[in-house]
Each structure stands twice: as C-alpha cells, then as structure tokens.
Amino acid sequence: MAAKTRKAATKPRSVLIVGVGGQGVIMMSKVLALVCQRQGLQVKQSEVHGMAKRGGGVFSHIRYGETVWSPTIPKGEADVLLAMEWAEGLRWLDFLRRDGGAFIADTKRIVPPFAFRSRKYGSQPIYSPEAPREVMEMVGSGFALDATKIATELGESRAANTVLLGVLSTALEFPVEDWQEVIAQNVPAKALEANKLAFEAGRDWADANRSAPMEERLKDLPGRDDRRAAEIAPKTVQFDITGEWCKGCDICVKMCPERCLRLNDEMIVELSDPEACTGCRICEWLCPDFAIRVRRVPALEPVA
Ligand code: SF4
Ligand code: SF4
Numbered sequence: 001m002a003a004k005t006r007k008a009a010t011k012p013r014s015v016l017i018v019g020v021g022g023q024g025v026i027m028m029s030k031v032l033a034l035v036c037q038r039q040g041l042q043v044k045q046s047e048v049h050g051m052a053k054r055g056g057g058v059f060s061h062i063r064y065g066e067t068v069w070s071p072t073i074p075k076g077e078a079d080v081l082l083a084m085e086w087a088e089g090l091r092w093l094d095f096l097r098r099d100g101g102a103f104i105a106d107t108k109r110i111v112p113p114f115a116f117r118s119r120k121y122g123s124q125p126i127y128s129p130e131a132p133r134e135v136m137e138m139v140g141s142g143f144a145l146d147a148t149k150i151a152t153e154l155g156e157s158r159a160a161n162t163v164l165l166g167v168l169s170t171a172l173e174f175p176v177e178d179w180q181e182v183i184a185q186n187v188p189a190k191a192l193e194a195n196k197l198a199f200e201a202g203r204d205w206a207d208a209n210r211s212a213p214m215e216e217r218l219k220d221l222p223g224r225d226d227r228r229a230a231e232i233a234p235k236t237v238q239f240d241i242t243g244e245w246c247k248g249c250d251i252c253v254k255m256c257p258e259r260c261l262r263l264n265d266e267m268i269v270e271l272s273d274p275e276a277c278t279g280c281r282i283c284e285w286l287c288p289d290f291a292i293r294v295r296r297v298p299a300l301e302p303v304a
Contacts, residue, residue, distance in 0.1 A: 012042075012065035014073040015168070018092050019084030020110050021056050024161035027186060028082070029060035031165060034182045035174050036064040044071035057088055082168055084147075084161060085110050087128040090135065102171050103142035106160060107132050107221070132221040143167055143206060144221055150201050156194035162187070166202020170210070176203070237279035238295040243268045245291040252283035252292060 015032060019025040029045055036043040047060035061073045073095055081096040083089025083105040096103055111127050132144040147163040162183060169179045180199065187195045209217050248267030260273035261283060269291070271277060277294075284292045 012063045012068045013079045013172075014077055015062045015064075015080045015082065015172075016059065016073055016078040016092060016095050017062065017082045017084075018057070018059040018088045019161075020088060021058055023058070023084045023110075024158075025058040025060055025084060028084075028161050028165055029062050031179070031182050031186055032062050032168070033064075034186075035178050036062070038178045038182070039174060041065060042068045044068045046071040057091070059088075059092065080104060080168065080171055082164060084108070084164060086132070090128050090130055093135075093139075096139065100141060101139070103135070103139040103144075104164060104167050104171065105132075105135075105142070105144050106147040106164060107144050108146065108148045108160070131223045131226065133218050133223045136218055136221065143209060143217075145205055145209075147202070150205065151194075151198050154194060154197045154201060156191060156198065159191065159194045159198035162195045162198035163202040163205070166199040166204075167206040168202075169199070170203055170206040236297060237274075237277050238297050239271050239274070239277060239279075240293040241269055241271070242291050242293075245289045246287075247289055247291075249288065251286050251288070255286055256283055 015029075017025050017029050017032070026047055029047060033043045033045045041064045043062065043064045045060060045062050048058065061071060063071060063073060075094050077097055078092075078095045078101055079097060080102045081089065081092055081104070083092065083103070086105060086107055086109045089103065089105040093103070109127065136142045136144050145163075145167065147160040147167075148157055150163050151157050151160040165179065165183065169176060180196070183195055183199055184192060246268045248263055248269070250263060252269055253261045253263060257280065258273070258276045258278060260271060260276040261269055262272040264270050269283075279294055279296045281294045284294045
C-alpha cells in the first residue's frame with residue numbers, strides 16, 4: 001500500500017468532469033472520489049446523467065477536503081474542469097476559477113445528430129466554432145490534447161478517459177500509486193493493461209507539455225481556420241451495421257428522414273439506398289442496441 005499524504009485542506013477543492021453519454025464521465029468521477037477517500041478526505045459527488053442517451057450531456061461535480069458541506073460547485077469555483085468532449089468543455093467554462101483553475105480537455109468533437117439542421121448532403125453542423133488554440137489562450141492554465149488519438153494508438157480508443165485521468169493526476173496532489181490501484185479496481189479485467197498504458201501516456205503527455213512555453217504547446221492545436229477547412233472539406237458517409245446486435249425493432253427504418261433503410265429477410269437492418277443517405281446519424285442516435293455507426297469521413301474524391 002502506498003504511503004498516504006494528508007494535506008490540511010481548509011477549503012474544499014472542486015473538480016468538474018463533463019462529457020457526453022457513453023464516454024465514462026461517471027467512472028472517472030468515481031475513481032477520483034475513491035482516490036480522495038484513500039487520503040482520509042471527505043468527498044461529495046453529484047452527477048446528472050439521466051438525459052444522457054448518446055450525445056446528451058453528462059456532468060459530475062466532485063468536491064473534497066477536510067470538511068465538505070455542499071456537493072455542487074458554484075460558478076467560477078472549479079479548481080479543475082476536465083472535459084471529455086470539446087463543446088461540453090466550453091459549455092462549462094464559466095465554472096472554472098479564473099485565478100488559476102486548470103482546464104483539461106480532449107479536443108475530440110462529438111457532434112450530435114440534431115446539430116445538422118439541413119438534410120442536404122455535406123451540410124455543416126451548428127457546433128461551437130471556437131478552436132482549441134483560442135480557448136487555451138483564454139484560460140489561465142490548460143491542457144488540450146487529442147486523448148482519443150493517444151488511446152487509439154495504444155490499441156484501445158475507449159481508454160481516452162484514462163488518458164485524461166493521467167493528465168488530471170498530475171494536477172492534483174495524490175500519490176500516483178493510489179490512482180493506479182483505484183483504476184485497476186474499476187476497469188474490466190480485459191481492459192486493465194490498456195488502461196494502465198493509457199494512464200501512463202496521459203501523465204507522460206502532461207509532464208512533457210507542462211514545462212513547455214505556451215506557444216510551443218499551442219503550435220499543433222488547430223485554429224479556427226483549420227477547423228473551418230476541415231468542416232467544409234468534402235465528406236463521404238461511412239455506414240456500419242453490427243448485424244448481431246440488431247434486433248429488428250424497425251425504429252431506425254421508420255425514423256430515417258431519407259427512407260433509405262430496410263429490414264432484410266433475417267430482420268436485420270440494411271442500407272437500401274446508400275446514395276440517399278445524408279449521414280445525419282439519426283438512426284445511430286435512436287438505435288437502442290448501438291447496432292449502427294455512421295461517420296462522415298473525408299472524401300478521397302470531391303463530392304458533387
Ligand atoms: S440511414 Fe441513418 S444516417 Fe443515413 S439518412 Fe437515414 S437516418 Fe440519416
Ligand atoms: S434501431 Fe437498431 S435494433 Fe432497431 S432495427 Fe434499427 S439497427 Fe436494428
């Protein structure tokens with residue numbers, strides 16, 4: 001068991017973790033709460049996730065200290081704002097302390113289906129235009145990283161939340177061994193190794209970037225023009241169905257605005273008219289069994 005450090009904490013510290021459904025916000029806040037408890041600190045955690053069907057916002061307030069009375073963080077008092085999705089981070093920015101609060105964000109953007117206001121092929125979503133470089137210049141202390149890319153390179157894209165926990169662990173005062181032990185107790189056994197690597201990768205990333213001048217840290221982050229160029233670049237729709245997960249409920253078929261889905265003879269959904277599919281992702285969002293995955297990926301050839 002690691003040696004414990006107990007700091008005199010007269011005022012509770014506050015960490016706000018935000019993201020969208022399915023990203024592991026609640027798991028992350030549970031890990032942090034358990035690490036705090038190991039230090040003998042009081043912890044209060046509150047969360048909202050009831051409306052978080054994929055694409056919906058999820059947030060969790062964690063407050064810890066010698067004595068904690070309120071479970072919720074007032075505006076402007078979060079010591080750390082940890083965002084697993086870019087726009088969710090911006091939505092909660094008012095809660096971050098302006099005098100030294102740390103903003104830690106995955107630059108990953110999860111655009112909800114209803115951000116696409118037009119059914120026209122290749123239409124642009126209504127989504128926060130602020131680019132990482134602009135936001136990082138606004139906050140006092142911050143880390144913006146492509147945690148999903150780091151996790152994917154380690155072989156497990158779902159470990160992006162553990163990459164961010166690694167970064168968070170460098171911003172708080174708790175022993176690294178406690179983080180490692182609590183994470184090991186809270187991830188599935190088959191994902192343990194990937195999560196260990198992800199945690200270390202997050203710490204390494206933070207250590208390498210903390211001492212770098214801001215200009216150096218910002219140089220690889222996309223600006224607003226880069227984002228805009230990526231948005232208007234021609235896209236094509238990548239549509240995947242996991243047949244074993246489809247129970248043939250017909251919801252997606254009925255709700256597809258372009259009427260381009262159907263059930264086959266085995267009552268498995270299939271794309272009957274690929275040319276008509278706009279990539280709006282409504283079917284993905286509505287499928288109760290996660291059987292559909294729609295991505296708008298850069299087109300190799302310009303889309304007419
Ligand atoms: S198949 Fe899905 S992504 Fe394509 S148009 Fe229909 S609802 Fe939208
Ligand atoms: S909503 Fe999902 S489970 Fe239902 S038919 Fe469509 S893909 Fe299958």
